[in-house]
Structure formats: C-alpha cells, structure tokens
Amino acid sequence: MTDYDILREEILELFAPLASAASAERSRQAGSRLADAERQLRAGKLTVLVCGECKRGKSRLVNALLEDPGLCPVDTYYATNLVSVISYGPDERIDVTLDTGARSLITREEIARYAGENGNPHNTAGARLLTVVTPNPRLSSGLLLADTPGVGGVYQAHTATTMEFLPQADVVVFVVDATQPMTESELRFLRRVAGMLDSADGGDDGLLCVLTKTDVVADLTEILANTREKLNELTPGVGQSIPLVAVSSRAKLQYLTDRDPEDLELSNFPALETALWSMLARRRCTALLGAALTALDEGLTAVLEPLDTERAVLVDTPGVGSVNAQAQQERLAALSSSDAAWRLELEAEFARLSERLHRQARDGLDEVWQRFDAEYLHDDAFLYDPDSLVGQLESDAALTVGAVREQAVHRAAEIQRDFEARNGLELRRREFAVAAELPVPPVRILGAVGGDTAASTDRLPQIVESALSGAGVGAALGGPVPGVGTVALGLIGLVVGAWSGYLTVQQQSVSDDRRTRRQDLRTALGSVRRSQEERVDTALTELLQELSRTVLRELGSRLGEERERIRTTLERTAAAAAATAEESTVRREAIDRKREPLLRVRERVEALTAQVRALYEKAGG
Numbered sequence: 001m002t003d004y005d006i007l008r009e010e011i012l013e014l015f016a017p018l019a020s021a022a023s024a025e026r027s028r029q030a031g032s033r034l035a036d037a038e039r040q041l042r043a044g045k046l047t048v049l050v051c052g053e054c055k056r057g058k059s060r061l062v063n064a065l066l067e068d069p070g071l072c073p074v075d076t077y078y079a080t081n082l083v084s085v086i087s088y089g090p091d092e093r094i095d096v097t098l099d100t101g102a103r104s105l106i107t108r109e110e111i112a113r114y115a116g117e118n119g120n121p122h123n124t125a126g127a128r129l130l131t132v133v134t135p136n137p138r139l140s141s142g143l144l145l146a147d148t149p150g151v152g153g154v155y156q157a158h159t160a161t162t163m164e165f166l167p168q169a170d171v172v173v174f175v176v177d178a179t180q181p182m183t184e185s186e187l188r189f190l191r192r193v194a195g196m197l198d199s200a201d202g203g204d205d206g207l208l209c210v211l212t213k214t215d216v217v218a219d220l221t222e223i224l225a226n227t228r229e230k231l232n233e234l235t236p237g238v239g240q241s242i243p244l245v246a247v248s249s250r251a252k253l254q255y256l257t258d259r260d261p262e263d264l265e266l267s268n269f270p271a272l273e274t275a276l277w278s279m280l281a282r283r284r285c286t287a288l289l290g291a292a293l294t295a296l297d298e299g300l301t302a303v304l305e306p307l308d309t310e311r312a313v314l315v316d317t318p319g320v321g322s323v324n325a326q327a328q329q330e331r332l333a334a335l336s337s338s339d340a341a342w343r344l345e346l347e348a349e350f351a352r353l354s355e356r357l358h359r360q361a362r363d364g365l366d367e368v369w370q371r372f373d374a375e376y377l378h379d380d381a382f383l384y385d386p387d388s389l390v391g392q393l394e395s396d397a398a399l400t401v402g403a404v405r406e407q408a409v410h411r412a413a414e415i416q417r418d419f420e421a422r423n424g425l426e427l428r429r430r431e432f433a434v435a436a437e438l439p440v441p442p443v444r445i446l447g448a449v450g451g452d453t454a455a456s457t458d459r460l461p462q463i464v465e466s467a468l469s470g471a472g473v474g475a476a477l478g479g480p481v482p483g484v485g486t487v488a489l490g491l492i493g494l495v496v497g498a499w500s501g502y503l504t505v506q507q508q509s510v511s512d513d514r515r516t517r518r519q520d521l522r523t524a525l526g527s528v529r530r531s532q533e534e535r536v537d538t539a540l541t542e543l544l545q546e547l548s549r550t551v552l553r554e555l556g557s558r559l560g561e562e563r564e565r566i567r568t569t570l571e572r573t574a575a576a577a578a579a580t581a582e583e584s585t586v587r588r589e590a591i592d593r594k595r596e597p598l599l600r601v602r603e604r605v606e607a608l609t610a611q612v613r614a615l616y617e618k619a620g621g
C-alpha cells in the first residue's frame with residue numbers, strides 16, 4: 001500500500017466511532033455530515049485525462065502506465081470515435097455504448113471490434129463509449145483514467161467533448177510524438193489549455209506533457225529542446241512550468257515481458273510515474289484527505305462542545321454556567337430571527353455572480369468568434385477544410401464554457417465560506433492546519449446534505465456519453481451539485497447541426513476565391529453564433545440557480561446543526577445547574593467516560609493532519 005492508501009484507511013477508521021458518538025448525543029446533523037464526508041472519501045476518484053492528436057501513442061501509453069499490455073487496442077491507424085474510461089473494480093466488467101444508446105457487455109477480446117480502426121473501420125458499429133472496470137491495483141485507490149481517440153483529428157465532436165471536460169480533470173496528460181515536431185494544431189490546443197490553467201487556482205499543477213516513441217528517435221536531445229521551446233512560448237509563466245517527460249511505451253511493455261532493467265531504463269517510465277503520481281498525490285491530499293479530516297474535526301467540535309459546557313457547570317467553574325447560557329441564548333435567538341435576511345443576502349450575492357459570469361461567458365464566446373474572423377478564416381488549413389474549422393470552433397467554445405462552469409462552482413463555494421465567516425458559523429472550527437493550507441474543494445462544500453454524493457464521483461462515463469450523443473456534457477455538472485446534471489451546457493452538435501447550410505452554399509459556389517469563401521463562412525455561421533450565445537446564456541442561468549439552491553440547502557443544514565447544538569447545550573446546562581452534588585458527581589463521571597474516546601480521536605486527527613501535510617510536501621506541494 002502507498003502512503004496515501006495507509007492514511008486514507010486510518011482516516012476512514014475514525015468515522016465510525018465519531019458517528020456513533022454523534023448519534024448517542026442526538027447530534028443528527030453532525031452525524032449526517034460525517035456520513036457524507038465518509039462516503040466522499042470512500043468513493044472519491046481522481047481523473048487523469050489522456051489526450052493528444054491521433055497516432056501519438058496514447059493507447060500504448062495507457063497500457064504501459066497500467067502495466068496491462070492488451071487492454072487498449074493499438075492500431076496502425078487512428079482509433080474510432082470512442083472514449084475508453086478505465087476504473088477499478090473487484091471484478092472485471094467491460095461494456096460498450098452504441099450511438100443508439102444500447103449497451104452491451106463484451107469481453108477483452110471483443111474490445112478491438114469496437115475500439116480499433118482495424119476491427120471497426122470508420123466506426124461502422126456506431127461505438128460511442130467503452131467503460132472498463134478492472135481489478136488493476138494501480139487504479140485501486142480511486143484513479144479513473146480516460147483514454148481519448150484524438151483531439152483535432154477526424155472526430156471533431158470528440159474534440160469538443162475533451163475540451164469541455166478539461167476543466168474538471170484532475171490531471172491532463174497531453175501526448176506528443178517524438179518522431180515529429182509539434183504541429184500548429186497541437187500548439188493551438190495546448191495554448192487554450194495553458195490559458196485556462198493560468199486563470200485557475202493552482203492550475204499550473206494540472207498539465208503534464210509526454211513525448212512518446214523515443215525508442216525510434218536517433219537524437220532525442222534536439223526534439224526535446226524543440227518541444228520545450230514551444231511549450232515555453234505557450235503562455236508566459238505557465239508553459240515553463242509544464243513538466244515534459246520523454247518515454248518509450250514499447251520499452252516499458254517489453255520490460256513487463258522480460259524484466260530486463262535496461263528496458264525499464266530506456267522507457268524512462270519511472271520519471272513519468274514520479275511526475276504523474278506526485279501531481280495526483282497533491283490533489284489527493286487537498287481534495288480527499290484534507291476534506292475528510294476537516295469534516296472529522298467539525299464533527300468532534302459539534303459533539304464535544306455541549307459535553308464540555310455541561311462539565312464546566314457541574315464542576316462549578318466560576319461564572320461559566322451563567323455566561324455560557326446567556327451567550328448561547330443570544331446566539332440561538334440571532335440564528336432563529338435571521339432566516340429571511342441571510343437568504344436575501346445570498347440571493348443578492350448570486351445575482352451579482354450571475355451577472356459577472358454571464359458577461360465572462362459572452363466575452364469568451366466573443367473571443368472565439370473574433371479568432372474565427374481574424375485568424376481561422378485566413379488559414380488555408382481551415383478555409384479549405386470546413387470540417388476542421390467547425391471542429392476548432394466547437395473546441396474553443398467548449399473550453400470557454402467548461403471554464404465558466406468551473407468558476408461558477410468554485411465561486412459558489414467561496415460565497416458559502418464567506419457567509420459562514422461573516423455569520424459566525426466558523427467560530428466552532430479550530431485552527432486546523434490541513435484545512436488552512438490544503439483547501440477543502442467545492443465538491444465537499446456543495447454536496448447535498450444527506451444526499452448520495454458518492455454516486456456522483458464516478459461521472460465521466462455519463463459526461464462522455466451525453467456529449468457524444470449530441471446532447472452536450474450537462475452530466476458533467478452533476479458531480480458536486482446534485483440535480484445540475486439536467487443543465488445542458490454542451491455545445492456539441494450546435495455548430496455541426498447548422499453546418500449543412502454552409503455546405504449547400506459551398507456546393508453552389510464554383511469560385512476558389514478566398515474572399516468569397518470567407519464571406520460564405522461568415523454568412524453560414526452567423527446564425528450559429530447567435531444560437532450558441534442564447535443556449536449558453538440559458539444554461540448558465542439554470543446552473544447558477546441550482547448552485548444557489550444547493551448552497552441554501554447546505555447553509556440551512558449548518559444553521560440547523562448550530563441550533564441543535566445550542567439547544568442541547570442549554571438543556572444540559574440547565575440540568576447541570578439544578579443537579580445535586582451527588583447527581584453532579586455521577587454525571588461528571590459519565591461525561592468524562594464519553595469525552596475520553598473523543599479526545600483520543602481528536603489526538604489522532606491532529607496526528608494524521610501532520611502526516612497529510614508531510615505527504616503533500618513530499619509530493620512537491
């Protein structure tokens with residue numbers, strides 16, 4: 001087991017005794033929140049998205065990474081329009097989804113019939129999505145790996161799917177080919193991704209560039225230098241920080257057969273795995289372990305505070321009983337009378353957020369279409385290849401929408417945290433190192449109280465399936481926010497669906513004049529732009545409304561937990577004040593017996609927090 005696996009298991013062991021104590025102390029809200037946090041840690045997955053243009057060695061790289069040589073078919077030609085989503089399960093199960101929506105269980109031997117161009121030329125089988133659940137130990141800690149058929153290639157709809165999902169991936173592995181310099185389309189893709197990462201919190205830690213096929217290159221130094229130079233030019237401050245690792249997947253697969261150390265050294269996979277697992281380790285510390293430890297600490301405070309207050313009264317600590325009772329009464333009254341006010345306050349904040357994000361989305365789409373007019377229409381590669389042009393427009397728009405969607409979710413979490421701080425809901429939280437330095441992610445904060453958040457963590461198959469069906473990737477929104485999966489922010493099919501109008505115009509035109517072609521394109525795609533803007537505007541409104549409702553539910557739960565704690569404290573304070581000396585002694589001993597195991601849990605939480613911080617720092621954080 002890895003250090004992460006050990007820490008995860010030790011943290012999970014603390015939930016049962018604390019949940020039992022919460023139940024015994026009638027702290028229902030605290031128990032519900034602990035159950036949510038435990039499910040989140042047990043089911044928590046981190047997603048690695050492997051992408052790049054066609055014929056770059058992505059599938060062979062995935063096989064080598066998972067040390068499973070025959071998993072993903074490796075063809076001489078590009079793969080079909082098929083995304084392979086691979087995750088852990090105790091028993092292997094493989095199914096394929098077709099364009100018709102039908103799903104079929106298949107064997108490993110049948111994968112090539114759907115996923116490879118040789119077995120499924122031109123995707124005549126209508127394959128859309130391959131889902132593989134396999135007992136591979138490299139996936140056992142919650143890693144979900146998505147192998148994509150190729151951005152910027154033949155399947156433009158999938159390019160847009162990849163781009164829209166990018167902001168939600170924990171790590172993006174972009175694969176380039178050592179046998180040829182990076183193409184302009186590859187640089188264009190990376191430029192968009194680097195720009196997105198530059199504007200995201202901690203975004204420069206989410207992209208890894210892998211140079212494959214190094215075993216067939218005579219002079220690797222030159223191609224490495226050329227690739228690094230192009231990466232450095234992408235975006236100032238971001239391109240320079242993108243790790244670049246050169247590998248030979250063939251050598252790694254050969255090593256798995258002969259166990260020759262020279263093959264492993266030639267493959268350079270140890271360097272790749274160090275870079276990738278370090279990125280994932282940092283994300284695991286913040287998104288999974290840190291969130292769970294914070295939830296445990298909050299649960300401990302909710303259960304211990306009423307016991308501590310009652311004990312102080314029983315031992316007749318001077319002034320504590322009356323001061324605490326008065327403060328708690330005032331606090332309860334303030335919380336009970338402010339329902340309408342805080343709801344109006346939150347609605348106003350979300351209205352301001354809505355205005356800002358709508359403006360950002362419109363500005364982002366304006367940039368896409370300005371680029372279309374100023375750059376793409378003057379590039380013969382697009383001007384004389386309409387399909388590539390449409391695919392590029394879809395990709396740019398999808399990335400813009402995905403980034404805005406992620407900002408909406410993150411900003412909703414910030415609104416909630418700010419509200420808690422302003423209204424004293426954070427007063428019960430102790431200074432907690434892992435929470436302060438390793439922020440709790442929105443996925444925990446926005447989880448529905450008592451809801452089945454675990455089911456939403458494994459959402460990539462639904463995202464891809466929805467996107468490739470032409471309905472957009474609305475399911476991508478269903479991760480941290482229950483119910484938002486119905487919001488269709490996807491743009492796939494929107495441009496393509498309107499493309500037939502341009503094809504008709506083009507077929508009627510016999511002129512090769514570039515100016516005429518440009519005008520034809522502007523005319524045909526003008527209505528597409530308007531329709532696109534309207535759809536995004538409507539979908540963003542729906543998303544923000546659902547986020548607002550989710551935050552209101554979460555804050556309502558927190559306020560309910562606070563009221564519950566205060567009432568329990570007041571009841572026990574009153575009972576303690578009225579108790580006889582003999583009753584006080586008996587009750588104090590009972591409280592001490594309850595506090596003892598809880599204090600041990602707290603000590604363990606603090607020790608594990610220090611270990612998580614150390615793991616984060618060890619991983620380069």
